[in-house]
Amino acid sequence: MNTENAVSTAIVRQYSQKLIDHLCVDVAIVGAGPSALVAARYLRKAGVRVAIFERQLAPGGGVWGGGMLFNEVLVQDDAVEILEEFGIGHIPVEDSPGYQTVDSVEMAGGLIFGAVRSGAKIFNSVSVEDIIFKEDRVGGLVINWTTVMRLGLFVDPLTIVADTVLDATGHPSVIMNLAVNKAKIQLKTPTGGIMGERPMWVDRGEESAVESAGEYYPGLFACGMSSNNVMGGYRMGPIFGGMLKSGRKVAELILARRRAE
Ligand code: 48H
DSSP, X not given: XXXXXXXXXXXXXXXXXXXXXXXXXXXXXXXXSHHHHHHHHHHHHTTOOEEEEESSSSOOGGGTTTBTTBOEEEEEGGGHHHHHHTTOOOEEOTTSTTXXXXXXXXXXXXXXXXXXXXXXXXXXXXXXXXXXXETTEEEEEEEEXXXXXXXXXXXXXXXXEEEEEEEOOOTTOHHHHHHHHTSOOOOSSSSSSOOOOEEEOHHHHHHHHHHTOEEEETTEEEOHHHHHHHTTOEEOOSBOHHHHHHHHHHHHHHHHHHHHO
């Protein structure tokens, strides 16, 4: 085999095998932002098979840009153990006890590395365009190349079968919207629908991001800004302790649900 052919063959074979191995998983996560990457690592550490589908080329979601492109974020002391789980550095804020600054590039890189090293597979440049919905249960994802979707090409998708789907798509709550609008289901929220994100109130937003992480329909969980939006929580700006804790909490809830079934 010549070298050009060896390179292409190895990549196509390895990618195809990776995709085939993850066409049916325990947990399919939509979006590779901070809450998703934390959830993925804790789920993998418990032996759960996890695949993450991220529509952008670069996983990491909204972490990279810090606050208004100043590439630093804040994390509260009570989420430091999650940073340390991923080996991410942090510096105490001298005049605001209880807070740490974290370089947002280190945070994005560390979260991605920690999730992948735990055995979670990330499929980047893949968009989730629909859900599988059977017998009153969310049963997986419908995926396509982001390029196909952005060009508006008429190309049929493929599917990922999953016991559990985790919506970690951030502010737009893409999967929860699909579930409400296409499957016509009532979510476990006070209104049965998506309540909508409120304006900024850092402390309340941080609380609701964690409180809202959970199961909203059989087979369908949400975390991070997605669950915060679903439950009508406040936004909190470039402070990420809530996102990290939300990811850890949703992993614990998914594990508890799997044990109960
Ligand atoms: C595949 C998709 C699809 C799709 C979207 O927004 P994220 O970083 O998610 P979180 O919730 O872990 O973190 C939120 C945080 O970054 C943030 O925005 C904060 C704290 N805001 C506060 C404020 O006041 O504004 O990541 C979501 C990811 C992104 O990478 C998307 O590209 C991806 O989901 N995604 N992937 N298929 N249909 N939709």
